[in-house]
Amino acid sequence: MELRHLRYFQTVAQELNVTRAASILHMAQPPLSRQIRQFEDEIGVELFHRVGRGMRLTEAGRFLLEQSLQMTQRLEETIDATRRIGRNEKRWFGIGFVPSVLYGFLPELIRELRGADSQVEVGLSEMITVQQATALKAGRIDLGFGRIALNDPGIVQTVVMNEPLIAALPAAVAVRGDDALTPEELARRPFVLYPARPRPSYADHLLSLFRARGLQLRVIQEANELQTALGLVAAGLGITLVPASVQRLHRDDVRYYPIEAPGFVSPVIMSMRAGDTSPFLARAVEWVLQHAESPLKA
Structure with a gap:
């Protein structure tokens, strides 16, 4: 699992629309859909219910979104602090x-x-x-x-x-x-x-x-x-x-x-x-x- 896969999942989970998520991520829709499927296969559970052309998060998907957003926020704060330290700002x-x-x-x-x-x-x-x-x-x-x-x-x-x-x-x-x-x-x-x-x-x-x-x-x-x-x-x-x-x-x-x-x-x-x-x-x-x-x- 790579961090980009988690970012793809979070964007789709927040938009609940692959087309809009692909636009935000500056990528085409088919590759994004494949990445989400591969991500689900790697984890071993479905993260989205797909009904017709719509989608909603499963219980597992809601849990992963909540937990992963906290984790990536902490990671971003750590990276930001690392940059400040590296630039001798802190x-x-x-x-x-x-x-x-x-x-x-x-x-x-x-x-x-x-x-x-x-x-x-x-x-x-x-x-x-x-x-x-x-x-x-x-x-x-x-x-x-x-x-x-x-x-x-x-x-x-x-x-x-x-x-x-x-x-x-x-x-x-x-x-x-x-x-x-x-x-x-x-x-x-x-x-x-x-x-x-x-x-x-x-x-x-x-x-x-x-x-x-x-x-x-x-x-x-x-x-x-x-x-x-x-x-x-x-x-x-x-x-x-x-x-x-x-x-x-x-x-x-x-x-x-x-x-x-x-x-x-x-x-x-x-x-x-x-x-x-x-x-x-x-x-x-x-x-x-x-x-x-x-x-x-x-």
Whole structure:
């Protein structure tokens, strides 16, 4: 499938008339009709109902039109930004992040950076810490926020805060008041572990905290996303541990409890390329160290 085939489909779907679509696309009608037929054959479903000389979209065709218009709009925006960057009209600054840091200082940082310099395009990519390291060295991002330490000479890391971990339990599960739970109590309950892959990740950090106390978690389900893990907790499959800032995500079907154990924290770790002297990066780093809670150099 080529992008031009998608453009042909969109034009015909919006006009519902091959003759008018062909005129807009500056091509003859028979080749356009053949291209649409080939496109349907490639996808394996009919996209149009053809009745006499008229046509209308099938259910599948309506879905493809809606989804593909969103996709091509995003592609056009990306190409436009690429051209501006290539003409030195704008610079690109990429940030990689694990989902849980979105409940802390990251949204404010993004607002700060997007308003700091109109000539800088700030892009965001959700990825775990290991993926951030690869993306940093490849130049796809310039700054990363994760939760595990890496031993990589090409990456400089700074622990900007140590965030307490809390236990997420189904709201329907009876727990004594709002008392803190011990690691021993938590280890006896079925556990939802995330992310399942790729590893190493936040999941390995959690496992190591329990292993250090001679405990082994009863993992009954793995999930790839924080939101999925909390959904499984709400459904009663088990419990999980999340950084304390996740409490800002209010859910009626999940309750959060403190953990009675020193060291049950999850660091927020800022990563960047070794030797990167970009002034915009320096500005971002300075803002983080000033605004993140209890900054602590790694």
